[in-house]
Amino acid sequence: MSGFDAATAAVQAALDAGARYADARVMHRRYESMSARNGDIEELTQDESIGLGVRALVGSSWGFHAVPELSDAAARDAGRRAAATAAASARVPGPPIDLVPAEAIVASWSSDCAVDPLGVPLSDKGDLLVRATATAREHGADLAEGLYQIWDTAKWFVSSEGHRIDQRIRECGGGISATSIGDGETQRRSYPSYRGQYGTTGWELVTSLDLAAHAARIAEESRELLTAPECPAGETDLILGGEQLALQIHESVGHAIELDRILGWEAAFAGTSWLDLAQLGTLRYGSELMNVTIDPTIPGALGSFGYDDEGSPAVKRDAVRAGRWVGVLAGRDSGAVAGLDYGGSVRADGWARLPMVRMTNVGLEPGPHSLDEIIDATDDGVLMDLNRSWSIDDKRLNFQFGCEVGWEVKKGRRGRMLRNPTYTGIGPVFWRSMDMLSSEIVPWGTPNCGKGQPGQTGHTGHPAAPARFRNVRVGVRA
Amino acid sequence: MTELDLAGQVVELVRRLAGPHAQAEVTVTRADLALTRFANSFIHQNVAESATTVRLRLHLDGRTAAGGGSLVDPDGLATLVERTVAAARLCPPDPAWPGLAPAAPVPPAVFDEATAEASPDERAGRVRAFVDAVEGLAAAGYCRTAYRSGAFANSAGQSAVGRTAEAAMDGIARTGGADGVARLCADRLAEIDGAALGARAAAKARAAADPIELPPGHYEVVLEPAAVGDLLQNLAWFGFNGKRYLERQSFAEPGVAQFDPAVTLVDDPTHGSGLPYDLEGTPRRPLLLVEAGTTRAVAHDRRSGAEAGVGSTGHGMPGGSTFGPIPHNLRLLPAADRPGPAAGQVSGGVTGAVADPDTAALVGGMARGLLVTDFWYTRVLDPKRLVITGLTRNGVWLVEDGVPTRAVRDFRFTESYPQALGPGRVLGLGRTPVRQPDRMDGAWWAAPPLRLASWHFTGGASG
Numbered sequence: 001m002s003g004f005d006a007a008t009a010a011v012q013a014a015l016d017a018g019a020r021y022a023d024a025r026v027m028h029r030r031y032e033s034m035s036a037r038n039g040d041i042e043e044l045t046q047d048e049s050i051g052l053g054v055r056a057l058v059g060s061s062w063g064f065h066a067v068p069e070l071s072d073a074a075a076r077d078a079g080r081r082a083a084a085t086a087a088a089s090a091r092v093p094g095p096p097i098d099l100v101p102a103e104a105i106v107a108s109w110s111s112d113c114a115v116d117p118l119g120v121p122l123s124d125k126g127d128l129l130v131r132a133t134a135t136a137r138e139h140g141a142d143l144a145e146g147l148y149q150i151w152d153t154a155k156w157f158v159s160s161e162g163h164r165i166d167q168r169i170r171e172c173g174g175g176i177s178a179t180s181i182g183d184g185e186t187q188r189r190s191y192p193s194y195r196g197q198y199g200t201t202g203w204e205l206v207t208s209l210d211l212a213a214h215a216a217r218i219a220e221e222s223r224e225l226l227t228a229p230e231c232p233a234g235e236t237d238l239i240l241g242g243e244q245l246a247l248q249i250h251e252s253v254g255h256a257i258e259l260d261r262i263l264g265w266e267a268a269f270a271g272t273s274w275l276d277l278a279q280l281g282t283l284r285y286g287s288e289l290m291n292v293t294i295d296p297t298i299p300g301a302l303g304s305f306g307y308d309d310e311g312s313p314a315v316k317r318d319a320v321r322a323g324r325w326v327g328v329l330a331g332r333d334s335g336a337v338a339g340l341d342y343g344g345s346v347r348a349d350g351w352a353r354l355p356m357v358r359m360t361n362v363g364l365e366p367g368p369h370s371l372d373e374i375i376d377a378t379d380d381g382v383l384m385d386l387n388r389s390w391s392i393d394d395k396r397l398n399f400q401f402g403c404e405v406g407w408e409v410k411k412g413r414r415g416r417m418l419r420n421p422t423y424t425g426i427g428p429v430f431w432r433s434m435d436m437l438s439s440e441i442v443p444w445g446t447p448n449c450g451k452g453q454p455g456q457t458g459h460t461g462h463p464a465a466p467a468r469f470r471n472v473r474v475g476v477r478a
Numbered sequence: 479m480t481e482l483d484l485a486g487q488v489v490e491l492v493r494r495l496a497g498p499h500a501q502a503e504v505t506v507t508r509a510d511l512a513l514t515r516f517a518n519s520f521i522h523q524n525v526a527e528s529a530t531t532v533r534l535r536l537h538l539d540g541r542t543a544a545g546g547g548s549l550v551d552p553d554g555l556a557t558l559v560e561r562t563v564a565a566a567r568l569c570p571p572d573p574a575w576p577g578l579a580p581a582a583p584v585p586p587a588v589f590d591e592a593t594a595e596a597s598p599d600e601r602a603g604r605v606r607a608f609v610d611a612v613e614g615l616a617a618a619g620y621c622r623t624a625y626r627s628g629a630f631a632n633s634a635g636q637s638a639v640g641r642t643a644e645a646a647m648d649g650i651a652r653t654g655g656a657d658g659v660a661r662l663c664a665d666r667l668a669e670i671d672g673a674a675l676g677a678r679a680a681a682k683a684r685a686a687a688d689p690i691e692l693p694p695g696h697y698e699v700v701l702e703p704a705a706v707g708d709l710l711q712n713l714a715w716f717g718f719n720g721k722r723y724l725e726r727q728s729f730a731e732p733g734v735a736q737f738d739p740a741v742t743l744v745d746d747p748t749h750g751s752g753l754p755y756d757l758e759g760t761p762r763r764p765l766l767l768v769e770a771g772t773t774r775a776v777a778h779d780r781r782s783g784a785e786a787g788v789g790s791t792g793h794g795m796p797g798g799s800t801f802g803p804i805p806h807n808l809r810l811l812p813a814a815d816r817p818g819p820a821a822g823q824v825s826g827g828v829t830g831a832v833a834d835p836d837t838a839a840l841v842g843g844m845a846r847g848l849l850v851t852d853f854w855y856t857r858v859l860d861p862k863r864l865v866i867t868g869l870t871r872n873g874v875w876l877v878e879d880g881v882p883t884r885a886v887r888d889f890r891f892t893e894s895y896p897q898a899l900g901p902g903r904v905l906g907l908g909r910t911p912v913r914q915p916d917r918m919d920g921a922w923w924a925a926p927p928l929r930l931a932s933w934h935f936t937g938g939a940s941g
Contacts, residue, residue, distance in 0.1 A: 035800050041542075041570045043799035046561055048547035051529065063598070066527040068548040085524045088598030092605050094520030122568040130570055143725050147800070181726045185862050265517045267657075268618035268650045271854075352527040389857040391890075393869045398890055398937065400867045402859045422859065422867075424890065424937055453620050454513055454525065455917050476936050478865045478892045 003028070003156030004164060006070040010054040011160050013079025019056035019086065021099065022079065023159035025309055026052045026070060027351040029151060032118060034125055036146040039134030041126050051351035056082035060097040061089035062333075066352040099332040100343050102312060104162030109306025110169075112299055113202035117150040117172040120203045132176045132211040139219035141178035147196060148174030148206060149447065151459075155309075163311035171302060171459060173198030173445055174206050178219040180226050187225035187419060189218035189404055193243040194387045198445030198459070201300040221405065224417060231406045231421035233475030237378055238423055239371075239468045241385025244403055246363070246444035246462035252427040253285075253292055254362040254460065256396035257319050258345075259330040259338055261357075270451050271394025274427065275325065277338055283325040286431030289367050289467075292320040294329060294345065296360035301461035302445030303361035305347075310355060312344040319362060323432070331357050349456035356452055363444075363463030367437025371466040374436045381409040382474055384421045400424040400476060423474045430469055438465035481506040481530070481629035482639050484550055488534055489631050491559040500563075500633065501537040501578050505757055506530065506550070507628035510594070511919065514601035516649075517618040519609045521602060533757070533796070536562050542572040576784035578634035579759040586640075587754040590666040593643035594625035604647060604672035611676030612651040615683055619649025623667055624751075624919035630759040638759055644751035645670050646915035650872060651679040656689065656885065658682025658830075659704060659852055659872035663915035663922045665751045681830035682851065686873040689885040691938050698847030698905070699933040700840045700877070706925035707914035708853040708868070709895055710743070710808040716861050717896065718745070718767050718775075720782035720793070721802025727861045728776065729896045735772045736896055738904035740813070743768040745777060745805030747792075750913065752807060752920045758794035765791050765805065771901060779803040806921035813907040813926070827881035831873070836908035840929040842880040843906060848933070849875040849882055859892065867892045867936070890937035898930055905929040 001009075003026035014022035028050040035042040052075055053066035063086030067078045129146035136144035150172040157165045175196020179188045190196075191214040199205045240248065260266055261273045275283070296304050296314035307313055310332050319327040330338065331346035334357060348355040375383065389402035406421030407414045441463045449458035485504040492502040512526040532555065533546035543565035545558055601621040609617045627641040647670045648661035659682065660675035701709070722728040729736070747754070747762040754762055758780050766774050778786060779794035782803055793803035822839035824832045831849060832838045841849055856868030870889050875882035897903075908926030916922055 040574065041572060044543045044565055044569050046543070046545040046565055048545075048549060048558070048561075049531075051548055053527075061521060062524060064523070064525040066525075066529070068529045068550075081526065085526060085598045088602045089514070089521040089524040091599065091602040092516060092519070092521045092609055094518065094522060122565055123570070126568075126570045143727075179725075179727070181862070185860055186727055263518075264616070264618065265522055267517055267616075267652065268620070268648065268659075352529060354523055354525050356523075389859050389867065391855045391857045391867045391869065393888065393890075394854055394871060398869065398888075400890060400892075400937070402857075402867075420860070426940065453515055453523075453622075453917075454511065476867070476892055477859075478863075478894050478897075478934055478936075 001070050001072060004158060006052050006075040007156050007158035009072050009075040010052055010079040011158050013076035014054055014056040014083045015160055017080045017083035019058050019083045021057040021160050022054060024052060024054040025348060025351060026156040027153060029153045029350060030118060031151050033149040034129060036129035036133045038137045038144050039130055041130065052078055053348065053351045054078045054082045055354065056086045058083055058086035059090055060094055061086045063089055064354045097333055098336040100335040100341060102161065102332060105311055105313065106164045109167045111200045113170045115203040117170065117203040118152055128211060132215045135212055135215035136176060136178040136219040139216040140180065140223040141219035142181045143179040144219065146176040157311055159311055165307050165311055167306050169200060169305060170202060171198060171200050172203060172206060176211050176215055178222040180222040182226040187222050189222040190386055191218050193444060198302045198447045199300045200302055200304045225405065225419045228417045228419040231382060231418040231475045235471050235473050237381030237468060237470055238472040238474060239374055239378060239381055239383040239409060239466060241466050242440065242442050242464045243444055244385050244387050245467055246464035247387045247390055249363055249462045249464055250446055250460060251390055251392045252396055252399055254359040257328045258357045259328045259334040262328065263334055263337060269453055274395040274397045281326055284323055285320045285325040285428055286323045287434045288323050289434055289437045290320050290323045290431055291365040292362060293365060294319050294327060294360055294362055298361050298443055298461065301361045301443035302447065302459045303359060303461035308344055308346045309348045310343055310346045315344055329357050329359060347458065349458060353456050358458040359449065359460040361443060361461035361463065364465065366439035366441050366465060369436045369438050370440060371438050374438060374466060374468045375409055375414055376412045377436065378409045378468065379411055382418065382421060383407045383409050383414060384423065397427050399427065421474065422476045423472050424476050425472055433470040434467050435470055436468040438467065440465045481508055481627060482637060484532060485629045485631035488532065488555055488559060489633050491555060492536060493633065495559055496538050496563045503535050503578055503632040503759060505533045505628060505630050507626055510625040512601065513620050513622040514605055515620045516605050519617045521605055524598060532558065534558055534562050536566050537575050538563065538566040540571045541566045541569040542575055543569055574781060576780040578632045579636050579780065581635045582761055584638040584640065584754040584761040585748055587642040588665045588751050589641050590643050593623055593645050593667040596623040596667050600667060604670055607672030608649050608676035611673040612680040615680050616652040617649060617676065621647045626753060628753050630755050632759055636759045638755040640754045642751045642753055644919045647672060647675055648915060649675055649679055651683040653683050654687050656683050656686035657872045658686055661704060661914060663913045678833050682833055682873050685828045685830035686885045689887040691887045691940065692876065694935045694937055696932045696934050698844055699930050700837060700844060700849045701928045701930065702837060702851045703912035703925050703927055704852040704914055705850050706810060706928050707923035708856055710810060710923040710925060712856060712864065712866055712895055714805045714808055716858055716864050718777055719802040719804050720776045720778035720786060723776045724782055724785055729862060729864050730773050730776050732773050732775060735901060737768050737771040737899050738901050739771040740904040740907050741768050741771050741899055742811040744809050744811065745807055746809050747807045749809060750807060750922055756792045756794040757796060758790065760790045760792040760794060762792040777803045777805040806916065808923050809911065810925040812909045812911050824881060827883050828875060828885060831875045831882040836910045837927045840906045840908060840927050841877050841882065844877045844880060844929065847877050848886065849877050864895045865892065866895055887938060889935040891934055892936040893934045898933060903931045905931055
């Protein structure tokens with residue numbers, strides 16, 4: 001049975017069982033990962049999973065059921081069960097639910113991919129990780145690790161409103177890290193970022209990273225960090241590298257503008273948001289330099305797709321324009337509840353998971369400066385880069401980040417390396433203090449965004465560039 | 479066809495395709511997982527999945543590969559074996575391959591049929607009870623049930639079967655920006671009382687209203703079981719993890735009195751739900767990690783156990799090669815068999831802040847400090863010393879002369895967990911452990927409330 005046939009059968013069964021709306025996703029995902037440690041392959045895993053998830057709306061209550069079979073009988077049973085689960089939800093009913101109106105779309109879409117990552121010989125991919133981690137080990141790392149991951153996902157989406165969309169999305173990426181272990185502490189340097197760089201692209205991305213060429217440097221820097229001075233404590237001007245700023249955007253902007261959080265739908269777990277819909281369009285989120293877009297159309301970025309998992313086409317929107325909050329990440333039901341006329345940011349982590357509001361590519365537009373200009377203009381500050389730890393409160397306000405490395409910046413020059421750099425702050429205060437932003441945008445990929453119950457792992461992209469923030473508290477420690 | 483039949487079939491396919499010298503281990507698990515989620519006092523997400531997954535790890539001619547998926551028909555299994563054999567042949571050598579688990583009996587698993595077969599109506603009924611019990615406050619959370627039936631087989635002759643069920647409920651009540659929480663993990667859905675949990679969460683939420691902001695600094699604390707659960711989870715992931723121990727990234731030093739004598743920690747899969755064997759087929763048994771303050775062991779899978787020269791402790795798990803073997807059924811043993819404060823009562827102060835006699839006994843002994851309900855978003859700053867930053871959540875109160883006098887706004891903290899539990903630092907331990915659910919069924923953290931001499935709060939709600 002084809003993906004479309006199974007999805008259609010599931011949707012019809014849900015309607016027959018009383019649903020007023022239903023949609024179904026068949027997904028076939030192949031996943032491959034390989035990790036290496038100190039010049040040896042540590043693990044190779046290849047998974048293949050196929051199944052169907054159907055969502056039914058009965059009255060104003062949702063139900064979802066997923067099965068790993070695509071037979072007509074299994075699909076129909078899943079549809080019936082989704083409707084029955086929705087009926088059970090009505091024991092604790094909520095307000096009436098509508099969906100943002102959508103045109104029924106029949107379409108097919110594939111992500112760009114020059115070199116099929118699953119087609120690259122395992123021996124080549126293994127040699128890459130072995131060579132890079134062996135080099136890092138030879139240059140002083142106590143622990144040299146490398147990792148790549150590949151996802152190849154085919155989807156067939158059908159809705160009771162007439163959607164019929166198939167997509168093939170290929171994603172991959174990788175990276176290396178070097179850890180040096182001293183007396184009572186460890187120091188790590190990674191390349192190109194913690195856990196690596198990822199995109200909706202082919203193996204050409206990993207090739208372009210040239211992992212082995214950076215292995216010696218990160219190993220030496222990790223060892224150097226063991227004896228570097230501690231990042232001083234106090235308030236100072238903070239320059240963030242692009243990779244760290246990408247995570248800052250993810251945590252303190254991306255999650256905060258998720259409409260399900262704003263509406264309280266994630267209150268017990270992921271949390272809510274400090275944002276109030278009544279202030280959409282007027283609230284000052286950050287400085288005039290802050291222009292953040294929601295853009296799933298960026299070629300190669302990890303949060304890109306043709307259509308989201310409700311069938312909404314990928315559309316670029318503003319989230320923050322000249323520092324003012326103007327947009328949210330929404331789905332068709334949450335958008336309707338909020339009185340908006342768009343969804344477009346709903347995705348499911350595989351066939352067995354409910355589609356929910358997720359980040360796509362949420363990132364900054366380029367600023368007018370360069371990193372060199374930012375450093376030149378800084379009299380006294382700290383430059384930090386590459387994330388080491390992240391923590392933020394359940395309203396997405398109070399954050400504390402640790403970075404792998406810091407450097408003193410004195411009188412316009414980058415100085416000594418600093419170890420254990422951390423910084424902390426309150427989201428909107430922090431963003432309003434951004435006074436310089438580089439034009440050197442990179443669409444950093446985050447392949448491990450956790451959300452939802454049961455848990456889902458999302459793939460998101462975050463265009464970011466180095467930037468400067470004034471009077472930030474740094475050097476927090478136990 | 480049973481899960482064991484499927485596992486045996488894969489082992490046989492490997493033998494046929496790769497020869498008798500190939501070493502194969504196979505797990506097959508059927509899972510029926512359901513979760514009913516509520517927010518703003520209504521059910522907004524209600525999901526169920528039924529799936530069988532197979533996982534094969536193969537060692538062939540000195541090389542190792544693993545594969546898995548949801549395709550368990552004959553074609554799917556054949557494809558899995560062919561793909562994994564081909565991958566193993568192309569892989570670089572694996573000199574540290576630890577071999578297969580030998581044949582050994584596995585203990586019976588905790589299993590409740592009624593929980594395994596729980597209906598959407600039964601979960602929704604508990605949500606209804608929770609929502610009714612908060613009496614007009616906003617309620618959010620979930621009720622979930624999980625059933626797993628699994629089998630293991632390897633080409634060294636080990637085989638095992640087991641089935642297990644688990645239920646959990648986790649909910650908050652909300653009023654005026656203040657939240658209160660109640661959560662419980664149990665072997666039987668019948669043990670989950672939505673009304674009792676809702677009433678506790680509502681009382682805590684009301685008690686958390688109108689908080690004051692206190693300056694950061696070192697405070698004596700009473701941590702409720704939810705917060706202690708976070709301590710156990712981070713100790714397990716980053717301390718009692720055999721891979722990190724071997725990499726010298728863990729604080730753990732077996733034989734050394736690293737903790738207060740009040741601390742005894744056991745990873746005890748036999749104490750609650752969970753399959754009775756690990757991913758490598760090793761039987762899962764209790765493992766004493768800390769005995770009266772002295773670190774005794776760390777968890778190992780076959781690979782780290784071989785490297786350490788101690789063998790597996792039954793902690794092989796998906797992703798273990800990367801993350802390491804992690805104990806995930808931790809029990810902080812209560813003070814029942816040791817001198818400790820008797821169950822108490824709090825008279826006066828903020829009504830509802832202290833929700834049980836066990837916590838009351840600890841709070842009653844505190845001259846000045848903070849009662850902390852829960853921790854949130856804890857992340858490691860320094861893995862070796864296990865310095866963690868995170869935030870308080872779901873209720874904090876100032877305690878003066880044994881009485882909670884004011885609700886306090888949430889803090890950020892930065893603290894070394896082993897140091898906070900170090901010798902002389904545990905001032906009291908409750909007598910009644912509460913089992914906290916993990917994000918995944920089969921993992922849980924059981925602890926009583928805990929009174930600690932000092933906790934380092936490094937920032938307030940205002941930054």
